[in-house]
Amino acid sequence: MVEIELDGRKVDIVEGSMIMHxxxxxxxxxxxxxxxxxxxxxxNCRMCLVDxxxxxxxxxxxxxxxxxxMVVRTKSDKAIKAQKSVMEFxxxxxxxxxxxxxxxGECQLQDLAVGYGSSASRYEEEKRVVFHKDAGPLISMExxxxxxxxxxxxxxxxxxxxxxxxxxxHRGEHAEIETFVGQSIDSELSGNMIDICPxxxxxxxxxxxxxxxxxxxxxxxxxxxxxxxxxxxxxVKNHKVMRVxxxxxxxxxxxxxxxxxxxxxxxxxxxxxxxxxxxxxxxxWHEVEWQxxxxxxxxxxxxxxxxxxxSSIGALTSAHSTLEELYLSAELVRGLGSDNVDYRLxxxxxxVHSRARYLGCSIASLSTLQRVLVIGSNLRKDHPLFAxxxxxxxRAGCAVHVLxxxxxxxxxxxxxxxxxxxxxxxxxxxxxxxxxxxxxxIAAPAPGTVSSQALAIARSLLRGDRKAVLLGxxxxxxxxxxxxxxxxxxxxxHTGCTVGYLTEASNTVGAQLVGxxxxxxxxxxxxxxxxSLKAVLLLNTEPEFxxxxxAAHALAASAMVVTLSPFKANLAISDVLLPIAPFTETSGxxxxxxxxxxxxxxxxxxxxxxxxxxxxxRVLGNLLGLPGFDFESSQDVLVRAGFDGTASGxxxxxxxxxxxxxxxxIDLAAATTEPAVAAIYQLDSIVRRAxxxxxxxDARGAAALYDRAVVPA
Numbered sequence: 001m002v003e004i005e006l007d008g009r010k011v012d013i014v015e016g017s018m019i020m021h022x023x024x025x026x027x028x029x030x031x032x033x034x035x036x037x038x039x040x041x042x043x044n045c046r047m048c049l050v051d052x053x054x055x056x057x058x059x060x061x062x063x064x065x066x067x068x069x070m071v072v073r074t075k076s077d078k079a080i081k082a083q084k085s086v087m088e089f090x091x092x093x094x095x096x097x098x099x100x101x102x103x104x105g106e107c108q109l110q111d112l113a114v115g116y117g118s119s120a121s122r123y124e125e126e127k128r129v130v131f132h133k134d135a136g137p138l139i140s141m142e143x144x145x146x147x148x149x150x151x152x153x154x155x156x157x158x159x160x161x162x163x164x165x166x167x168x169x170h171r172g173e174h175a176e177i178e179t180f181v182g183q184s185i186d187s188e189l190s191g192n193m194i195d196i197c198p199x200x201x202x203x204x205x206x207x208x209x210x211x212x213x214x215x216x217x218x219x220x221x222x223x224x225x226x227x228x229x230x231x232x233x234x235x236v237k238n239h240k241v242m243r244v245x246x247x248x249x250x251x252x253x254x255x256x257x258x259x260x261x262x263x264x265x266x267x268x269x270x271x272x273x274x275x276x277x278x279x280x281x282x283x284x285w286h287e288v289e290w291q292x293x294x295x296x297x298x299x300x301x302x303x304x305x306x307x308x309x310x311s312s313i314g315a316l317t318s319a320h321s322t323l324e325e326l327y328l329s330a331e332l333v334r335g336l337g338s339d340n341v342d343y344r345l346x347x348x349x350x351x352v353h354s355r356a357r358y359l360g361c362s363i364a365s366l367s368t369l370q371r372v373l374v375i376g377s378n379l380r381k382d383h384p385l386f387a388x389x390x391x392x393x394x395r396a397g398c399a400v401h402v403l404x405x406x407x408x409x410x411x412x413x414x415x416x417x418x419x420x421x422x423x424x425x426x427x428x429x430x431x432x433x434x435x436x437x438x439x440x441x442i443a444a445p446a447p448g449t450v451s452s453q454a455l456a457i458a459r460s461l462l463r464g465d466r467k468a469v470l471l472g473x474x475x476x477x478x479x480x481x482x483x484x485x486x487x488x489x490x491x492x493x494h495t496g497c498t499v500g501y502l503t504e505a506s507n508t509v510g511a512q513l514v515g516x517x518x519x520x521x522x523x524x525x526x527x528x529x530x531x532s533l534k535a536v537l538l539l540n541t542e543p544e545f546x547x548x549x550x551a552a553h554a555l556a557a558s559a560m561v562v563t564l565s566p567f568k569a570n571l572a573i574s575d576v577l578l579p580i581a582p583f584t585e586t587s588g589x590x591x592x593x594x595x596x597x598x599x600x601x602x603x604x605x606x607x608x609x610x611x612x613x614x615x616x617x618r619v620l621g622n623l624l625g626l627p628g629f630d631f632e633s634s635q636d637v638l639v640r641a642g643f644d645g646t647a648s649g650x651x652x653x654x655x656x657x658x659x660x661x662x663x664x665x666i667d668l669a670a671a672t673t674e675p676a677v678a679a680i681y682q683l684d685s686i687v688r689r690a691x692x693x694x695x696x697x698d699a700r701g702a703a704a705l706y707d708r709a710v711v712p713a
Contacts, residue, residue, distance in 0.1 A: 004070040019050060019061040019072055030074050031083055031112050033090075033198045034150035035062040038255065040159060045090070045150050047112070049082040050074045058082035080116075087116040092123045093173070094199075095145050102140075103200030105213035109148065130176045136184030137695035138191060138263060140205040147177050147201040153193040160256070161187040162380075162391050162411025177201070186697040187411075188384040188680060191262040195245060195255075204243065206266055206692045211237045219603040220247055222590050223261040224320050224583040225683055227503040228363065228385040229592030230257045234265070234584055234603045241265045241584050241604060251364050252596065258384040259696075260680065260687045265584070267689035268607075272567045274579040275608025285571070290609065294616075297576055298623035300560040304535040305336055308559075314340030314523060314533045317516050318540035319505035320684045321613065322588025323597075324637040325580075326507065327514040328617035328629075329539050335626035339522030340533065343511040345547040346504070346676040348479040350524035355658035356512035357476075359593040360500020361468055369393040370464035371497070373401040373432070373457060375484060376425060377472020380410045381680040381698065383502050386593075387412075399464075401457045403428055405474075415460060418453050423671040426480050429487040430668060432457050436494050445490045446666040461495040468498045473678075476501055477548065479671040486664040499659050503593040505684070510591035513656060514641045534559045539613065540580075542569045542685055548676035564613060567685055579610040582686060586612035587634040589648070595657045599638075599648035 001012045006022055013022040018041065023030050034045040043063035050061045053071035058079055061072075073079060091113065098104050130144040151168065154177065158164045165185045166177055179185060185193070193202050216235040221244075223230040231247035244265050246257040277293035278285045288296075304312055315333045317326055330341045344350060366372075366389035380387040391412040394400050399415040402408070405422040420428035427448070434448030435458035448454070461467060469488045471481075478484055485499075492499035503509055511517070518524050523532055529547050531554030538561065543552035555561055556573040563574040566582040580586075585606040589599040606612070614634050621629030631637050638644075646652050678684075679702035681693045693699060 002066055002068045004066050004068075004072060006072045007074055013066050015066070017066050019052075019059070019064050019066060019070075020048060022066055022072075023061060023074065028074060030061045031116060032062060033108060033148060034152060036152055036155075036196055038160065039152060039155045039196075042151050042155065045148065046086045047083060047090070049079060049086060051076040051079040084116045084118070087113060088118060088122075090148050091117060091121065093128045093145070094148070095127060095143070097143070097146075101143070101146070101200040102203040102208055103197075107200060108198035128173050133178055134184070135179055136186065136190075136697070137692045138205055138259060139185050139194060140203045140208050141201070143203075144176060144178075144201050146199045148199055149175060149177065150198055151177075152196045152198065153177065153202060156193055156196060157187065159395070160192070160388055160391070161189045163187050165190070166193070184697065188259055188381060188698065189256060189388060191259045192246075192256050206263055207243045211242045216242060219601065221583065221600045221603060222506070222598045223257065224506045224590070225260050225264065225687060226258070226383050226385075227359075227505060227508055227593035228253055228258075228383065229506060229590055229596060229598050230261050230385060231598070232257065232261060236604055239604045241268050251362070252592070253385050256385060256388060260683070260690075260693060263692050264687045264690045266691055266693075267686045268566070268582055268584055270689050270691070272689050273607050273610075274566060274568045274577055275610060277579060277609065278577040280575050285577075290611070293576055293578060294620055294623055297560075297562050297578070298620060300575075301336065301535055301624060304559055308534045310337030311340065312534035313338045314528045314535075315342075315537040315539060316345060316525060316528055316541050316543065317341065317343045317511065318345075318546065318684065319343045319508040319511045320686075321507060321540045322583070322586070322634070323507065323510045323514055323591065323641060323643070324588050324634045325539060325613040325617065326511050326516040327637060327641040328614055328621070329537060330514065330516045331628065332617055332621050332624070332626065333537070335621060335628070336624065339518050339520065340528055341516055341522065342518055342525035342528065343508075343516045344525045345529065345541060345543065346473075346477045346678070347481070347525065348477060348548055348673055348675065349481045350526060351482050351661070353661055355660075356509050356595070356656055357501045357659050358503065358509045358595050358657045359470075360498040360659055361594070363389070363592070363594045365466065366390055366468075367392045368396075369398045369466050369468055371399050371401075371461050371467035373403070373461060373469045373491070373497070375403045375429065375469070375471050375488065376422070376475030376478060376675065377470070377502055378404075378408050378677070379472065379502070380408070382473050382504075382677070384680075386502060399460045401460060403432075416453055416456050418457065422474065422478065422674050425475070425478065426483045426487065426666065426671075427668050428454075429484060429491075430666070433487050433491050435459075436462065436491055440494060442494070445487060446668060458495075461491065461497055465496075467496065468500065471499075471501050473502065473504045474675040476504065477675040477677060479673050479675070480667055482661065482664045483666045483668075485659065485661060486666050489660060501593070501659065506592065507590045509593060509595055509657070510589070513591060513652065530554055531557055536561045538563045538565070538570055538574070540565055540685060543573075544570070545678070545682060545688065548673075564616060565685060566607075566610065567689060569685060578616055579608065580613035580616055581606040581610050585610065586614070588612075588614070589634075589638055589643070591652060595651045595654070597643060597646050597648055597650060597652050
């Protein structure tokens with residue numbers, strides 16, 4: 001540690017830190033544009049010039065290392081004069097278009113120009129003009145004349161997204177930020193460039209010219225998509241969601257969100273929203289009142305139970321639903337006398353386990369791993385924010401090893417890629433286990449071949465302190481998922497790695513915790529999708545897209561299929577459509593991959609006659625005469641589900657989480673089916689209906705990803 005004096009205050013700071021870091025530590029603001037706490041230092045805007053004693057010229061605070069006894073003044077005449085001079089240079093070519101700029105009202109340049117700019121410009125020549133670019137459906141580069149060349153966007157692409165999609169071409173007054181050879185910006189994290197741009201050069205194309213920042217009200221929320229549980233700020237105007245931006249939470253998503261978290265809101269205002277209950281009569285859909293629809297469903301369930309028994313009724317739920325919705329759907333089915341409830345529509349194997357399978361470590365710890373083996377995941381597309389953390393670990397020297405069925409571009413250095421057809425993944429992982437056994441001179445858990453790649457992975461995992469074995473979506477949905485987990489656990493035990501599932505959806509862990517899986521004697525999702533039921537409740541699910549093999553046709557033979565969804569979904573197979581509210585229109589909770597419970601509230605009123613899903617299920621339970629459906633709020637449901645001692649934002653009881661299993665026989669035989677994994681913008685019903693996301697390169701090229709039969713041709 002070294003001690004410096006900063007504006008008369010003594011500050012202890014780690015040696016090698018910059019003056020800017022010392023200022024951040026004690027809350028002293030130094031104006032800046034190019035500096036960002038998550039990016040490397042560029043020192044090219046010079047706005048952070050400060051007065052350092054014994055230095056003849058002002059020095060950039062972001063790039064000047066601290067030294068013992070250094071005396072720094074950020075508000076001396078010398079510093080202020082230097083900062084004002086820099087601001088004058090920055091404004092020489094900047095267009096005077098604040099009144100029509102989308103960034104107006106939240107622009108760093110605009111804010112700092114008030115304090116450091118002049119009332120008039122000495123520059124009388126023509127301003128330079130930079131031609132606009134087409135960067136794809138998400139980011140607008142229409143006004144690149146505003147760019148001040150801070151290079152934040154360039155560094156974000158290189159360092160965090162892992163892809164240098166933007167760069168600076170030419171020199172001097174001809175310099176400009178652009179994509180090269182006419183390419184679009186296709187990173188799954190690209191929207192963060194909009195947030196970090198300190199001027200209005202990069203703006204949101206879907207949001208463009210739709211509202212002014214001061215017109216928007218803001219409320220915290222949680223992403224309903226992948227298992228990160230990214231914290232969001234949802235911005236609203238006239239009871240309509242207009243924009244979604246990140247809410248900083250270092251333990252979860254830092255200050256970033258994935259593009260599907262940012263732009264999926266378009267679907268919430270789209271033409272496919274279901275705004276009134278609907279019944280199918282004579283093959284035609286008709287809008288009805290809630291009372292009519294709910295009585296029809298209740299009477300139908302009673303009739304099916306009387307005619308075919310309670311075991312002919314079941315619920316297929318989505319792990320993108322809230323804890324409250326999942327709990328009540330399970331309780332409703334069990335209240336009728338059935339145990340047929342499951343969220344695992346894409347699974348090919350349905351083992352019984354006593355504890356909820358989860359990440360096995362904290363999300364934040366992914367950034368500091370030294371060794372990691374990822375099995376069956378297209379990490380960059382399945383879990384963009386997890387990939388970003390692993391990418392930071394890789395930049396710091398982490399050895400990343402991959403078991404996959406095809407070469408995958410994770411935009412990070414990969415130490416070893418073990419390629420194997422998914423049908424043979426158990427054998428491939430057994431080879432790694434055999435290599436570990438050879439190195440430790442112990443018995444292997446299953447016969448395996450010690451190949452050079454397997455040996456390289458084994459030796460790497462045996463070194464280092466912070467290391468993990470992570471099973472991805474394809475491993476979780478694999479026909480031999482239990483064998484893969486058994487081998488992963490054995491490798492973890494003998495190498496000191498934590499073992500965990502990346503988990504697919506926002507509430508995969510929560511669905512297990514509230515019992516949205518069959519217990520003794522119940523049918524699992526595979527059996528229900530096979531046509532074993534006479535009455536089916538579909539909660540936020542579309543079997544055509546969400547089930548392994550797109551199995552939906554068998555459900556059409558059921559006597560009654562009830563869809564609870566925010567959208568006009570399952571029209572071909574359903575008899576009743578009940579409009580429920582998406583995450584922005586209801587209160588609820590999710591449990592993310594690490595087991596963190598996160599609650600949220602509605603930010604807008606439900607569209608049309610839509611109602612929160614927990615309320616619909618509560619009323620349905622009342623009409624069926626089931627006990628225990630007397631809730632006044634979603635919080636009451638959460639307490640009944642067993643979360644009364646868990647505060648929002650904290651990890652649930654660790655005894656409920658675990659990835660161990662007993663008595664699994666490792667089956668080395670080749671699997672007969674391939675795992676079903678959704679492409680990045682086919683994951684759930686909301687992203688599937690977001691127009692801008694469906695125009696991206698990832699959506700158009702879904703066939704090149706894990707498209708299995710989940711993505712329609």
